[in-house]
Amino acid sequence: MSGTYTIALLILSNIFMTLAWYGHLKLQQTGTSLHWPLIGVIAFSWAIAFFEYCCQVPANRIGFVGNGGPFSLVQLKVIQECVSLIVFAIIAHFMFQGEALRWNHLLAFCFLIAAVYLVFK
Structure with missing residues (x-):
C-alpha cells in the first residue's frame, strides 16, 4: 500500500511543481501577471512549490526501502522523473494549446x- 501512496503523492507533487514552474507563463499570457516584478513571480512560484514539497518529502519517506517502503532511491528517482514528464505533458497540453506532442516526444516516453523496466530489474 505504501507504493500506491508514494505514487499518488508523487503525482500530486508534480502537479504543484509543474504549476509552480510554468503556471506563471500562462498567467503572463492571460495578462494577469504581465506587470508583476520578477520577485513577485518568484514569490508566487515559491508559494505553489511549498505544496509540492509537502507532497514530495512524504512520498520519498513513505516509499523508500530504508523506511519500510518498496522502492530503492534510484527507483524513486526514476518514478519521479516519469511522473514529472507525464504530468508536464498533460498540463502543457491543456494550459498551452500550441504545445503538441510529436513523434520524438512519444519515442522519448x-x-x-x-x-x-531496467531500473526495476
Whole structure:
C-alpha cells in the first residue's frame, strides 16, 4: 500500500511543481501577471512549490526501502522523473494549446518506460 501512496503523492507533487514552474507563463499570457516584478513571480512560484514539497518529502519517506517502503532511491528517482514528464505533458497540453506532442516526444516516453523496466530489474 505504501507504493500506491508514494505514487499518488508523487503525482500530486508534480502537479504543484509543474504549476509552480510554468503556471506563471500562462498567467503572463492571460495578462494577469504581465506587470508583476520578477520577485513577485518568484514569490508566487515559491508559494505553489511549498505544496509540492509537502507532497514530495512524504512520498520519498513513505516509499523508500530504508523506511519500510518498496522502492530503492534510484527507483524513486526514476518514478519521479516519469511522473514529472507525464504530468508536464498533460498540463502543457491543456494550459498551452500550441504545445503538441510529436513523434520524438512519444519515442522519448518509450525510452523512459524502458528505463523504468531496467531500473526495476
